[in-house]
Amino acid sequence: MRSPLSALFWRELRIARSVGGGGAMSLVFFLILVSLTPFAIGPDLNLLSRIGPAILWIAALLATLLGLDRLFQVDADDGSLDLLLTASTPLELIVVVKCVAHWIATALPLVIASPLLGLTLAMEPTSLAGISLSLLAGTPALTMLGAIGAALTAGLRRGGLLMAVLILPLTTPVLIFGVSSAAAATGGTVPFHIPMLILSGLSLASLAGAPFAAAAALRARDA
Amino acid sequence: MNQAFTLTSLLARGLCVDRGGRTIVKNINFDLRAGEALVALGRNGAGKSTLLRAIAGFLPLSGGQLTHTGGEVEISLPELCHYVGHADGLKSALTAAENLAFWAHMLTRSNDASSPELALQRVGLKRLAEFPVAYLSAGQKRRVALARLFMAPRPLWILDEPATALDVASQQVLAQAFAEHRAAGGMIIAATHAPLGLIDATTLDLGSTPSNLGGNA
Numbered sequence: 001m002r003s004p005l006s007a008l009f010w011r012e013l014r015i016a017r018s019v020g021g022g023g024a025m026s027l028v029f030f031l032i033l034v035s036l037t038p039f040a041i042g043p044d045l046n047l048l049s050r051i052g053p054a055i056l057w058i059a060a061l062l063a064t065l066l067g068l069d070r071l072f073q074v075d076a077d078d079g080s081l082d083l084l085l086t087a088s089t090p091l092e093l094i095v096v097v098k099c100v101a102h103w104i105a106t107a108l109p110l111v112i113a114s115p116l117l118g119l120t121l122a123m124e125p126t127s128l129a130g131i132s133l134s135l136l137a138g139t140p141a142l143t144m145l146g147a148i149g150a151a152l153t154a155g156l157r158r159g160g161l162l163m164a165v166l167i168l169p170l171t172t173p174v175l176i177f178g179v180s181s182a183a184a185a186t187g188g189t190v191p192f193h194i195p196m197l198i199l200s201g202l203s204l205a206s207l208a209g210a211p212f213a214a215a216a217a218l219r220a221r222d223a
Numbered sequence: 224m225n226q227a228f229t230l231t232s233l234l235a236r237g238l239c240v241d242r243g244g245r246t247i248v249k250n251i252n253f254d255l256r257a258g259e260a261l262v263a264l265g266r267n268g269a270g271k272s273t274l275l276r277a278i279a280g281f282l283p284l285s286g287g288q289l290t291h292t293g294g295e296v297e298i299s300l301p302e303l304c305h306y307v308g309h310a311d312g313l314k315s316a317l318t319a320a321e322n323l324a325f326w327a328h329m330l331t332r333s334n335d336a337s338s339p340e341l342a343l344q345r346v347g348l349k350r351l352a353e354f355p356v357a358y359l360s361a362g363q364k365r366r367v368a369l370a371r372l373f374m375a376p377r378p379l380w381i382l383d384e385p386a387t388a389l390d391v392a393s394q395q396v397l398a399q400a401f402a403e404h405r406a407a408g409g410m411i412i413a414a415t416h417a418p419l420g421l422i423d424a425t426t427l428d429l430g431s432t433p434s435n436l437g438g439n440a
Contacts, residue, residue: 007328011317018316079310082281086301087329222242222282 004089005097012101022067026106027113030063034117045122052121053131053182057175060110060135061142065167067106068146069153069160071098072218076154081218091215099147099211107139130185130192137199138178144206145170151217174202228378228408230293230303231257239286240270240277246285247273253427257378260401260411260421265429271414272308272383274429278412279306279381293378304379305330309387311368315357319343319367322356323374330375342373346396362388369397372404380404382413394420 016023037055041048075081084094114135115128123131149167153159181195238251248270255261263271276282278289280301291300313322323339343349346366356364365388372380386394398420401411413419 004329007325011314011321011325014321015314015316077310078314079308079312080314082276082279082306082308082310083312083326084329085281086279086304086306088302088332089329222276 004087005093008089008094008097009101012098013105016101016105022070023105024109026063026067027109029066030059030110030113031117033059033062035120038120049122049124049127052118052123053127053134054179055121056114056118056131056135057138057178057182060107060114060139061171061175063110064107064139064142065146065164067102068143068150068167069163071102071147071150072154072214073150073156073159076221081154081221085219091218092211095147095151095211095214095218096207099143103140103143107135107143111135111139124186127182127186131182133185134178134181134196134199137181137196137203138174141174141199141203141206142171144203144210145174147214148210148217151214151221154218155221174199177202228257228293228376230291230378230410232293233289233291233300233379233410235278235287235289237287238274238277238284238289240273240282241285242273242282248277248429251287251427251429253425255410255412255425257408257410258405260405260413260424261427262419262421262424263412263414263427263429269429271429275306275381275383275412275414276308279304281306300379302332303377304381305372305375305377306381306383307368307372307385308383311364312371313356313364313367316355318353318355319348319359319370320352322367323370326371327374330371330377337374339370339374342370343367345373345400346370346393360388362390362393365389366393369400372400378409380409380411380413382411382415384415385413386415386417386419 034055038048072081075084085091087094111132115132118128118131146163146167149163152166153163156162177195177199180190181192181199184190184192184195233255235251235253238248239246240248251274253261263274265271273282277284280299289300291303312326320339320343323342327339340349340352343352346369348363348366348370351359351363356367359367369385385397389397401419401421404411411421413421
């Protein structure tokens, strides 16, 4: 028999992949945002390759936020959240599993698509590798921090904007070190591993702390 | 459903629940022993759902005590109860059987869950087991939600208007399930406007307004 957490994980993945589940929405938004940029900036390849990492990171940040407001709201609306509170599994672990499934369904496709889209921004191969690695290390922090905002706004209609306002200040360090590690891959004064280590640290710290904050917000949702 | 449950009594003393700064439920007392049922009555807005959600642990108590006794007192009350509320807790993209199998995994402590097919057969929906829940009617969704009660054995059933949208045959199935659950030593707390077929149930009248409450044992 499956454990409760693996049952939850596979359920979340199946729902994200089903029609209307929102799994593909982040990726499509990411594709639109990045592929429109060269048209807006014009055919200046030097400029494009210099701002490419920043464009990809901003697009990834916004695309991640786009799907996150539904993370707990759907469960709150259809009553699943109440039932999850009566499960024997701690709510903190449920939050972690939902975030991992959400990351795999929405952020991992962005990591995989980013080198392909980087080509349209005239980025060099080392820079492409750098942006993929920095997104891989940094997007877990975006998902976990976003889970706090999603939990706080789970009971609200149209909570997406409020969630973005709450969460964007917290995600600014992730954006700064994400772009700087992608830029460090092509040279510069800072070795590549330093911003990458800070980025990984941000992800690990949010993975350790955010589940408790999100679970507390979900428990206090109704009171 | 034949094993004896470990929850032997549930005692409420002076329960109060606040929502949004207003006291909605005030000074509720009841004693519930194994095999007994409690029916909360009252007009719309009297606080029935609030009381049930507080007993299930979704809302904090602003006053009073809720204690349970039994063999496994270290287990918290929410983990001993099934809650069936207005929202069905079903994912419309998944089939009825998948929804039930998921809740069986989440709500059981050990391997004593029954199969989704058996539970769906009890509520007369076996042939719709592989249908996505999105295609089911309101009454059929409610029956799938009620089938959750048979998936994982838990001693306390907390039911918020369980008979909503049910046809007469399903109401009889439900009444029979109630009788079996109580015979096995389970407890039921229900809020309802329609008769549920609960024999010898204690009634708890929540009155018409939140300020006019008479606790009743």
